[in-house]
Amino acid sequence: MxxxxxxxxxxxxxxxxxxxxxxxxxxxxxxxxxxxxxxxxxxxxxxxNVSARSLRKGRSDFIALAIPEMASPYFAELGAAFSRAAKRRGITVLIEQTEGEPAAEQMVLDGMRGQLIDGIVFSPITSTPAKIGAAVSSGKPLILLGERTAGGTFDHVAVDSVQAAYDATTHLISLGRRRIAAIGVGGGGASGTGAVRRRGYRKALKAAGLPHDPALELAGTGYHRLDGAASMRALLELPEPPDAVFCFNDLLALGALRTLNDAGLSVPDDVAVVGFDDIEDGRYHSPSLTTISPDKEWLADQTVALLLERIAGSGEDARRTLTVPYTLEIRESTAG
Amino acid sequence: MxxxxxxxxxxxxxxxxxxxxxxxxxxxxxxxxxxxxxxxxxxxxxxxNVSARSLRKGRSDFIALAIPEMASPYFAELGAAFSRAAKRRGITVLIEQTEGEPAAEQMVLDGMRGQLIDGIVFSPITSTPAKIGAAVSSGKPLILLGERTAGGTFDHVAVDSVQAAYDATTHLISLGRRRIAAIGVGGGGASGTGAVRRRGYRKALKAAGLPHDPALELAGTGYHRLDGAASMRALLELPEPPDAVFCFNDLLALGALRTLNDAGLSVPDDVAVVGFDDIEDGRYHSPSLTTISPDKEWLADQTVALLLERIAGSGEDARRTLTVPYTLEIRESTAG
Incomplete structure (x- = not known):
């Protein structure tokens, strides 16, 4: 008993x-x-009896993390980091997969239908800035993750994707590559990941005096291995295939590497490959994957700290933007 | 407004x-x-206002899935499948990462601290059968996933791991391999994954008249790529290294493949490798990974259906065991 x-x-x-x-x-x-x-x-x-206790203090010590895709290793690793960061502070994270569906994203914006949750971290895919902006009324503190902002209505946490894409592309240029393709330019619509990273990619080409060839910019249909493999096949069929590829996430890069392997091409000698996210898979792959490595532990830790500050109502009122530190991890897929 | x-x-x-x-x-x-x-x-x-509506009908239409590790692709893929299976029925899944910590597992067994959750699917790692058995009192329907049961106190969903391990090992034997190692025999303690899969592995060796060599059974310290890579290095240092390895999950196998690649060995000619889980990573890997493929969509769909039946209080009272169908997916790591 x-x-x-x-x-x-x-x-x-x-x-x-x-x-x-x-x-x-x-x-x-x-x-x-x-x-x-x-x-x-x-x-x-x-x-x-913590539940009775929470009711008394008006807090549940649960927060929610709403991500588009659980099975995407970047989000899975991020979810794990959030879980650890929250646990260090005595908080539990509940994770919801929206699949970017408007109804699921709306439920998150509405405050998770009365769940006993103190605050929300949300990585939106399809919600427009207008819809996000209209969500202030749920009353629960909410922090946005990723490229989509809402014009300063919410605190916002993101990598400087333009600069990171610039660095990744510049690394390929520094290796003497001249026909550098980009895979994933269509991701997330006009204000999404694809558009932002393409800006950095084009900026780097321009800074090096290289032309940008629209035939080398592939949108694909998603950000999965399948899409990277298909896009790479399309690139290899060009009259003049690329000598390097910057993939806008690691899954695309791992798919591209599989296609290059099947085609009997050598990486990085024939084609150098860079990814984005630094998922564990890329570190163990043969060849290991050069990639932009956002500091996921920092991201999770700082975001949870800010959310708890908002929940407590302490700290400054003004909305904050946290810029996630990153490094370029140079591995076998470019440095052979 | x-x-x-x-x-x-x-x-x-x-x-x-x-x-x-x-x-x-x-x-x-x-x-x-x-x-x-x-x-x-x-x-x-x-x-x-769905929240007010749920209170009236006494249901929240949220269920929880408590898994040990979000960043393990098997659980990430399973979480995604649960999310989809629930959504098809108008239900939302909230996922919690326990890291197998006793306190986090106890919170799950206690019914998630008063969260508005109708039922729970739980994959325990450290909770003893006694602790799990004592949890009936939380009053929320709970289904157990994986090797750890609680003597029939709860509904239970699992792959027949003995049979699956038997099939994986028999496949290697059928290819003429005679020194077959096993990586991951220490996973989850006496009643856990490691012990159960080792039983199937040994059974297959015995059925083929092969001796089992304790030097070829490696426990490692976990079920990650790192552990697989280290265990493979240890195996290669043996006076008589193995000609095949059965890894008790795909992450171990991917780590082992990296070690074999670094050692200049050819897969499957020098060493054939089989995994368990069929994560996407193994399908795109070069060489692609032969593996036991549990039907994750079936698992998620049937488990959610059973949980909703328990929540509604319909159906038979007797505890049920769902045995997840699986296939052996033969790919390049054994079939060249």
Whole structure:
């Protein structure tokens, strides 16, 4: 049978009210009394009824993370990092997969249908800035992840994708590559990942005095291995195939590497390949994948810290933008 | 401003009570009235306050899936499949990563601390059968996933891991391999994945009249690429290295493949490799990975269906065990 508050009180020789005060961390309790109660709690392995406690303090200590795709390793690794960052602060993360569906994204914007959640971290795919902006009314603190912002209505956390794409492309140029393709330019619509990273890619070509050839910019239909493999096949069929490819995520790059392998081409000698995300898969792949590595632990940790600040209502009022640090990890797919 | 029930009533020319009755699908409403209200709802793009509605019907239409590791592709793919299976039935899945920590697993067994969740699917790692058995009291329907059962206290969903491991090992034997190693025998303690799959592995060796060599059974420290790579290095240092390896999950196999590649060995000519899980990564890898492929869509779909039956209190009372179908997918890592 579960230990009850009254058992703890009897063991500690104090009233039930005093035990409750200790558990809820009320002031004006002597160190002596606190120690007695804590010893009794430990002896009896008592677990407070956290649900009742949350209702009293108006918090559940649960937050939600809404991501488009669970099975995408980038989001899976990010979800794991969020879970760890929250746990360090005594908070539990519940993760929801929206698949970028408007109805699922709307439910997130509406505050997760009355779930006992203190705040939300949301990576939108299809919600327009207008819809996101209209969501302020849910009353729950919400932080946006990724390329899609809402004109400053919410706190926002993202990598500087233009600069990162510029760095990735410049790395390929520095290796002497001149026909550099880009895979994934269609991702996420006009304000999405594809458009932003293409800006950095084109900027780097321009800075190096290289022309940009629209035939080398492939949209594909998604950001999966399948799409990378198909786009690479299309590139190899060009009259003048590329000598390097910058893929806008690692899954696209891993698909492209499979196509290059099947075609008997050597990486990086024939074609150098760069990805984006630094998922574990790319580190163990043969050849290992050169990639932009956003600091996912930093991202999760800082985002959870900011969300908890918003939930507590402490800190400045002005909306903040956190820019996630990244590095370019040079591995075998470009440095052979 | 959000559309309210009264706006819909005014537009349809009926009372607020009637609109509410239509939304809650009460009987005794004429088809004519229903059509008028539904047209008004559509015209005004009205979204009912689902939270208030759930309280009335005593259900939230949220279920939880508690898995040890989000960043493990098997669980990530499984989470995505659950999310889709639930969505097809109008239900949302919230996913929690326990990291196999006793406190996090206990919270799941306790019913997720008062979250508005109708039922739980739980893949335990560290909870003992006794602890799992004691959890019946949370009152929320709970289904166990994976090797750990609780002596019939709960519904249970798993692959027949003994048979699957037997099939994987027998496939290697049929290719003429005679020194077949096993990586991952230590996973999950005495009643866990490692012990169960080792039983199938040994059974296959015995059936073929092959001795089992304890030096070829590696526990490693986990089920990640890192562990597979390290275990493979240890195997290559043996006086008589193996000519085949059965890895108890695909991540171990992908780590082992990286080590074999670094050592200049050819797969499958020098060493054939089989995994378990059929994650996407293994399908695109060069060489592609032969593996046991559990039907994850079936698993998710049948588990969600059973959980909803338990939530509704319909169906038979007796605890059920769902055995997940699987296939052996023969690819380049064994069939060249």
């Amino acid at each position: 579960a230990t009850r508050l009254s058992d703890v009180a009897a063991r500690a020789g104090v009233s039930v009210k005093t035990v409750s005060n200790v558990i809820n961390d009320y002031p004006h309790i002597t160190a002596h009394t606190r120690a007695k109660v804590e010893a009794a709690i430990a002896d009896l392995d008592y677990r407070p | 959000a559309t309210r029930l009264s706006d819909v009533a005014a537009r349809a020319g009926v009372s607020v009570k009637t609109v509410s009755n239509v939304i809650n699908d009460y009987p005794h409403i004429t088809a004519h009235t229903r059509a008028k209200v539904e047209a008004a709802i559509a015209d005004l793009d009205y979204r009912p």
